[in-house]
Amino acid sequence: MLVMEFKAVTNKAQKLAIDEAIRTSRFVRNKVLRYWMDNKGVGKKELYRYNTDLRAEFKFVEDLNSHACQASVENVERAIHSFYDNCKKKIPGNKGYPRFKKSSRSVEYKTSGWKLCPDKKSVNFTDKKGIGKLKLKGTWDLWRFDVKLIKRVRIVSRADGYYVQFCVKVDNSETVExxxxxxxxxxxxxxxxxxxxxxxxxxxxFYRKGEKRLKFYQRRVSRKKKGSANRKKAINRLGRTHLKVSRQRQEHAKRLARCVIRSNDLVAYEDLRIKNLIKNHCLAKSINDAGWYQFREWLEYFGQKFGRITVAVNPAYTSQNCSNCGEVVKKSLSTRTHSCKCGCQLDRDHNAAKNILTKALSTVGHTGTILNAWGEDTSTLLGSGLEEQVTSLNQESPDF
Structure with missing residues (x-):
């Protein structure tokens, strides 16, 4: 599935109509979730039947396209299935019991309720909410795809405006050498x-660098009178600043992940539990700022796209074990150099990266994946091709 996003050009009336559609979608979701809570044991058919009853009871729900209401029911259904799956797997801690949404930022249409204009530079929403025709700004080329391949259309509200996302069912894989x-x-x-x-x-x-500016806008929000127009403007300015930091982090993770995947046939990384790591309040802000999970998601995405092997390994003892002889060398977090009796002396993180690769190779061998040759190690530096970064391993291919 390929998601193509465009910035929407809207007027004041269209903004109000989009906000109303988003509120209606949230209303349907919360009502269906309440129905499930009050009637234990109800299944998929009962949830969709209740959605039909809501459309008959409330005029503003009927004005929203029926497929958009069904998409809200599907969101509840996914949350319920996820909760039950977590219970069956006996995942420790919070099982993810479905919750009501106090606020939401998107409304999703399926195959009806919208129509792509012939120029494919605008989209017309045909339900009774009054959104109408939205002009699209972006570099994606919708001409490449048949309209029948567009399975979902979302309108997403962000601090800097509204965006339209097209979910296209196509094979996005590429062949690389x-x-x-x-x-x-x-x-x-x-x-x-x-x-x-x-x-x-x-x-x-990015967050640490923009923290001073974020604190400045946060103070401006706190000084404004609650409910006033100036407070709304200050909140929007704060939101746009947060959005800029978020986009910087996302783009950085995407750019690095693409470079790493294209430069290597196998990439090994740690299977970290970020939710557990941020329980350390001394490091929580820095861990969230790093964006490790986003980086992992993009590694897996580009690995699937380019046909590369990505392996997540258990991080246990990767920093303590010696990458040369395997001896356990205990060290605290403040100790940044690994020194072993065998004479191996490396940076702590370099030693851990070597152990992660060794674990991944043993895992790949057990799963039956065959690597033809280890070849040469290459730098993951952006724009790599720098020959001074490439070192030869001079090691025979392992037999798996």
Whole structure:
């Protein structure tokens, strides 16, 4: 599934109509969820039947396209299934019991309720909410795809305006040449990651750099009178600043992940539980600012797109074990250098990256994946091709 996003050009009346459609979608979701809570054991058919009753009872719900209401029911259904799956798997901690939404930012249409204009630079929403024709700004080319391949259309509200997303059912995979190179990555706070070749990618720390500006706009919000127009403007300005930081972090993770995947046939990384890590309140802000999970998601996405192997390994003892002899060398978090009796002396993160790669290779071997050659290690530096970053391994291919 390919998601293509465009900025929507809207007037004041259209903004009000979109906000009303989003509120209606949230209303349907919360009502259906309440119906499920009050009637234990109801199934999928009963939820959709109750949605039909809501459309008959409330005029503003009937004005929203029926497929958009069904999409809200599907959101409740996914939340219920996720909760039951977590219970069956006996996941420790919170099982994710479905909750009511106090606020939402999107409304989703399926195959009806919208019509793409012939120029494919605008979309017309045909339900009774009054959204009408929205002009689209963006560089994506919708001409490449048949309209029948567009399965979902979302309108998303953000601090800097409204966006229209088209979910297109196409095969997005690409064929790239094999490089014969493998790599292990150890993420950290001092450096964004350190690879098994010793290269360190510096951490951008977007939130830390923008924190002063964020605090300034937060103070402006707190000084405004609640419910006033000036307070709404201040909240929107604060939201746009947060959105800029979020986009910077997302783009950074995407750019690095694409470079790493294209440069290597196998990429190994840690299977970290970010939810557990941020329980340490001394490091929570820095961990969230790093965006490790976003980086992992993009690694897996580009790995699937380009046909590369991505392996998440258990991070246990990757920092303590020696990458040369396997001996356990205990060290605290403040100890940044790994020194072993065998003579191996490396940076702590470099040693961990080597251990991550070793674990991944043993895992890949057990799953039956065959690597033809280890070849040469390559730098993950952006725009790599720098020959001084490439080092030869001179090691025979392992037999798996």
């Amino acid at each position: 094999t490089t014969g190179k493998i790599i292990g990555l150890d993420v950290g706070l001092k450096d964004f990651y350190t690879d098994s070749n010793g290269y360190r990618e510096p951490s951008p720390r």
